[in-house]
Amino acid sequence: MTTQFRESIETALHNPNLTGALGRFSEAYRISRAKAYEGIDFEAVRDQIVEIKGSASSNFEALAEQFKASAEARGAKVFRTADPAQVKQYILALAKEKGVERVVKSKSMASEEIHLNKAFEQAGIEVDETDLGEWIIQLAHQTPSHMVMPAIHMTKEEVTEVFNQEVEAGQAPDIPKLVKFARAKLRPKFLQADMGITGANIAVAETGSLVIVTNEGNARLVTTLPKIHVAIVGIEKLVALVKDIQPILTALPRSATGQLLTSYVSIISGPVPNTDGSPKELHIILMDNHRSDMAKDPVFKEALQCIRCATCLNVCPVFRLVGGHVFGKTYTGGIGTILTAWFDELKKSEDIQGLCIQCGSCVPLCPGKIDIPRLILELRRRLVVENGQSLAMKAIFSVVNNRRLFHSMLRMASVTQKPFKQGRFIRHLPLFLSDMTDFRSLPAVAAVPLRDTIKNIPQPKGGEKIAFFAGCLIDFCYPEMGESLVNILNKAGIEVLFPEGQTCCGAPARYNGAYEVAAQNAQDNIKALLETEVSYVVSACPTCTVALKYDFLDTFKSVGVTDAMEAAKELSAKTIDFSTLIKKLVDEGRLTFKEGEELGKITYHDSCHLKRTLKASEEPRELLKQAGHEIAEMYECDTCCGMAGSYSLKLPEISAPILERKLKNIKDTGASKVVMDCPGCVMQIRGGLDKDGSPIHAEHTVERLADRFK
Amino acid sequence: MNSHFEAFKTRAEAVSAEVHRFTGKEEALAFILAFLKEAGVSDAPECGAVWSAGPFLEGARSEELRAKVPGLTFEVTREGSAAAKVGISQMDWAIAGTGTLVQDATGVEKRLVSTLPPIHVALIGADRILEDMGGVLERLRPDQLNYISFITGPSRTADIERVLTIGVHGPGRLIIVVVDAFEEVTA
């Protein structure tokens, strides 16, 4: 991580205006989005979008040619290029030929991607952004921090300051007045401009139409008053048919701003008359800039389904802390990380890809159904392939890759931690390691790991057998969780096997881009877990469950391991998470709760992988209620706790405030216990509560349910 | 009677448009005249009204109206629209689901009157309200028309601190005049 990047994070985190504005926005956003979608089948709409944009990106070449032919038949000039430099040359040559002195622009990310304003300024042509947010940013000599709300990081006081300094002194920090001022100052610019520049939200191949969406009405003026209209359109905006417009416009305003439709939509399909009666010159530039390379990439093609609604920014727990500027100059947030890696270069994403905490919050809400966290992992993997792993990481993974060495080191840790250990927590770590204990206590490594203690539990024999995949945290830090799991399953007459050959699930390696290591972990685990015939492989760690169920297959696919695919599929089919398994056993009558228990109020934290990948959120709640608990739901119960494996070690400055927010939401419920299904979350939340001196207990569902069955 | 009217009105009002409904042309015209007066339209500078005439005004009505309202013109120019207080135009279709007005806006005067003045008065027949955008795009077809405009409420921004502010570059008020017996007028 570069120092510059770390500093930009620090700056963002210490900007209360930014974190305050983004925090409030992310809360209001979810409500207004949900309201806007009332009566709409979001899943059906996004299926349509995937179909429309997915097939378009398989056909860019043909669609671009068709668009060009249709638009030219109507009288537009269409210029196709792969090269941003040629876009600028084309526009500057046109401006020169027509004697253009003033240009007005409505919002166009494609123009920002190629830094068009700078080119105009260098050519001595006056250029003004007219979208209010973009204008503010331009005056302030900044770059947009959000794809839909470019100036969201600025307060009205800051905007006033910019207006006073750059336009005219004497403005007051009063929003309606500031808006009026902008209207008055920009109006003559619209009227005087010789050229108007826009982007387009959709480009329809069959008719050569551009669809432009705005709220302020600036695009209507930009396309009406100047005699020349130039539209810069990334080819990912292409769709085949006019009927493809509706699904995109159903999702875009609802997802972007919680509106049913933006104030204005213009569909421009050919030159229209100017105010002096002459026909408008309409130039459309179809820009590729690596989009067709992306379309050819089997993993990243899906990112071209993006409609730039910025939902993935608005719901991202990291974005709401750090804002857009840490991501770079044009595209921000999760999708911005991916676009930057392609439109700019892979290397540019080296630092920013690390910001994604892999919580998956954006996935179910993305209208383009883009699995952003998965694509970011793939970036990570490719970066590691290209640049190699850092030395520190290499050293760690060479240990993880060797099960015996790894396990003996973990055992050794229980001895070496002694000076720092107090009770069940490690209190202080020396030097640089202290970052890890700065904002939460760490669990001490258990004196005896589960793999040893489990041997002493007498178990029912001869009936159903289930294999238990413990995962490192339960095995070495929280063996009592594993013991509880064995106890509960024993009550259903099930024998729990602990295959000795199991090792780390490979998630840490995978999430750090070390896919070869993850593949080796997968191979070892598959061998160990399929050795004996069992009905299920159960895990009480959602991250491990996801690894066994989905990641092994994906990792093999990525690194090209083909011979273990069948076995990986077999394991995947058998893998089940703890709560889902127990719920099943209860439903089947094989486990019965003790009756008449009143266990009081608790709150439940949804772990990212359990809720969004394994889709289990009702199961644990049902179990806890049947056991005799009342659940007081916390605000944002399914928002990440900030743990995310090594994330909290790499970016503790981001992990800490995410945890802080989680702790506040927990405390606000007034419950005396917070229950969750992930030992990683327990580590983070329990550690945070301990550090705070809070009396609230953080527990795994398996602990809460131990002793609750007959 | 259009079954979509109520839905249209609810949606349009939810985005700060003002919706008025009249049974016939005369009632609608009376309302517009009263509105122009109330809005202070006159032949003083910056106080004019520009009307981009559509079928609604066929017949010899424009002369009569001009006589009644000093400052009202049917000659739509760039300068005139930029200086006007009110712009009036006729819409082709409306969408109930989103409270949207839709217009073939190929003629520049139609866009001038609905973008430049701070108030836009939009006329629409009650039977022109369709359920959704799909129906509109079958009637106003991008393969035939070079500029189609969709208007949903007045111009708005939330670019400063996300505070919703009405009337940035476009009109700050959108007055929608829905007329039941619209076709009959043009017949």
Ligand code: SF4
């Ligand atoms: S990736 Fe999805 S959520 Fe993010 S901007 Fe694109 S469409 Fe919207």
Ligand code: SF4
């Ligand atoms: S997975 Fe989570 S952290 Fe990553 S981009 Fe999506 S919301 Fe943000």
